[in-house]
Amino acid sequence: MPVKIAIAGASGRMGHMLIEAVLAAPDCVLHTALDRTGGEALGQDATAFLGRQSGVRITDDLGALAGADVLIDFTRPEGTLAHLARCRALGVNMIIGTTGFDEAGRAAIQAASDEIAIVSAYNMSVGVNLVFKLLEVAARVLNQGYDVEIVEMHHKHKVDAPSGTAIAMGEAVARAWDEELKHLATWSREGITGERQPGTIGFAALRGGDVIGDHTVVFAGPGERVEITHKASNRTIYAQGSLRAAQFLAGRRSGHFTMQDVLGLN
Structure with a gap:
C-alpha cells in the first residue's frame, strides 16, 4: 500500500517540491495539502501550479489530516506545533523539518513521540x-x-x-x-x-x-x-530525504527518530 502523505505549507516553495516528489514516487500518494488560514491558495487544487489536477484541495482545516499516514512539515515553529497537536490526536505520524524551536517546542515534540512516530531533523538531506x-x-x-x-x-x-x-x-x-x-x-x-x-x-x-x-x-x-x-543547489534534496523518512516511519506507531536513524548511521 502506498504511504498516504499530508503536506503542510503546500503553496510554498518547499511545499511544491514535496508535492512534486510525492507525485513522482510510486510508493506514495498525496492525501492532504495544508496551508495557513487566509492563504491565497486555499481551495485550489494542490497540483494547479503544475498545470494538472490531483483532486486534493489546499485547505486550512486540520481535520483533513484524518486518514493520512504521515504529515511532512517544513513551516514555522508555531504552525508545526499546532499541527503536532492535531496529529497526536489523530494518530498521524510526522516528519518535522521546521527549525527554530525553543526548549518548550522541543519538549512538546518529544512528548508527542510517546503516542506517534516522529522523524525530526535540522536538515533532511x-x-x-x-x-x-x-x-x-x-x-x-x-x-x-x-x-x-x-x-x-x-x-x-x-x-x-x-x-x-x-x-x-x-x-x-x-x-x-x-x-x-x-x-x-x-x-x-x-x-x-x-x-x-x-x-x-x-x-x-x-x-x-x-x-x-x-x-x-x-x-x-x-x-x-x-x-x-x-x-x-536544489531543494529537492530535502524532499527526497523526507520521502525516505516517510518510508522509514511506515508501520511505526511511536518513537522519536532522526535522519541518522532513517539512513542507518546510528
Whole structure:
C-alpha cells in the first residue's frame, strides 16, 4: 500500500517540491495539502501550479489530516506545533523539518513521540546527514590543537540564525568531544573579544541572495586546515530525504527518530 502523505505549507516553495516528489514516487500518494488560514491558495487544487489536477484541495482545516499516514512539515515553529497537536490526536505520524524551536517546542515534540512516530531533523538531506557522521569522526581525531569554526550562508529571507543545520553540525562535534554545545558555542563576535578560547566552537551566519544552503566546518590546526563542506543547489534534496523518512516511519506507531536513524548511521 502506498504511504498516504499530508503536506503542510503546500503553496510554498518547499511545499511544491514535496508535492512534486510525492507525485513522482510510486510508493506514495498525496492525501492532504495544508496551508495557513487566509492563504491565497486555499481551495485550489494542490497540483494547479503544475498545470494538472490531483483532486486534493489546499485547505486550512486540520481535520483533513484524518486518514493520512504521515504529515511532512517544513513551516514555522508555531504552525508545526499546532499541527503536532492535531496529529497526536489523530494518530498521524510526522516528519518535522521546521527549525527554530525553543526548549518548550522541543519538549512538546518529544512528548508527542510517546503516542506517534516522529522523524525530526535540522536538515533532511541525505548528504548533510552523512556530513554529520563525518564530523563526528573528524572531531574525534582532531580533538587536540584544532579550532572549530562553522560558517553557513542562506538566502535573504531566512528568519533564524544560525541555521538549524549549522547548530546540528556543532552538536555533532560537541558530542564527539563528550560535551554539550551550549557550553562550547561562541555565537557571535564583536569588538575587542580577546584571544580565541581553546575548545570553543565558533559560528558565523551569512544572509543574501537566493542561496539555498551552504555549510562549512573548519578544523584549523597548526600548519593545516581541514574543511568539510556541504552545498545545496536544489531543494529537492530535502524532499527526497523526507520521502525516505516517510518510508522509514511506515508501520511505526511511536518513537522519536532522526535522519541518522532513517539512513542507518546510528
